[in-house]
Amino acid sequence: MAMRTELGATIRRLRKEGGLTLVELAVRSELSHPFLSQLERGLARPSMQSLHRIARALGTSQQALLALSAGPPATGRAEEGVHLVRSGEGMPVAAGSSGVARVLGASGFAVHPVEFTWASKCFEEYYDHAGDEFLYVVEGEIEVDLGTTQGQQLHRLGPGDSLCYAGSTPHRWRALGETDRVRVLMVQNVAGSPAKAHGEGE
Structure with missing residues (x-):
């Protein structure tokens, strides 16, 4: 649940940084507005396919989205x-x-x-x-x-x-x-x- 919450927060942050509304992201990613809303709140478990569509709409890749959500390096500079x-x-x-x-x-x-x-x-x-x-x-x-x-x-x-x-x-x-x-x-x-x-x- 914590991982899904972090992933949702990452998607929401990148969406807002890109100046997109949830509706605009839904259109660009060809995914439903309710699904994206649940995803941003950490209430939905996405597939790699849906993450790929979201990532393309945000100008990145699904692996990058997941890595950003996994948190910073554990130790060291x-x-x-x-x-x-x-x-x-x-x-x-x-x-x-x-x-x-x-x-x-x-x-x-x-x-x-x-x-x-x-x-x-x-x-x-x-x-x-x-x-x-x-x-x-x-x-x-x-x-x-x-x-x-x-x-x-x-x-x-x-x-x-x-x-x-x-x-x-x-x-x-x-x-x-x-x-x-x-x-x-x-x-x-x-x-x-x-x-x-x-x-x-x-």
């Missing part, structure tokens, strides 16, 4: 901060129809790591954002769909495989085989994106 996340900790977020994402990063860092467990067997909507993205498959098999300028690319990845691509490339992925055996580490580098002005990056 801003330039040498340390953020420790133990097993079972981290902000949980719904990721698709059956998946769960665990936010491992915090504000003040130029990278935003997220661990995904479980996954849908069906492709869902594409994501795109500033910066670069790195995928590493810990367990299970996934298929990554990249909408590059040269056309669609499909990459099948298993344990130990990794993939890097520009975040601006439309991308999405799905599970192959047993959905409950999928575990993926995603690291997003959004240094230089609009989120940097709110504490991201150097």
Whole structure:
């Protein structure tokens, strides 16, 4: 509940800094006004898809939103901060129809790591954002769909495989085989994106 409250406060702050009303954000994100109102008050649990739409409307990425909401580095100065996340900790977020994402990063860092467990067997909507993205498959098999300028690319990845691509490339992925055996580490580098002005990056 505390994490949802912090996420809602972060969205409200960025919305107000951008001079947007809730209704305007609802139109830009194609989400309902009541849902956004509940989200800002910490009463709704968003999915990664809804966070992606909100982030795009606010000029940032969903990972950056989550990192801002996870709080500042736990110890040390801003330039040498340390953020420790133990097993079972981290902000949980719904990721698709059956998946769960665990936010491992915090504000003040130029990278935003997220661990995904479980996954849908069906492709869902594409994501795109500033910066670069790195995928590493810990367990299970996934298929990554990249909408590059040269056309669609499909990459099948298993344990130990990794993939890097520009975040601006439309991308999405799905599970192959047993959905409950999928575990993926995603690291997003959004240094230089609009989120940097709110504490991201150097």
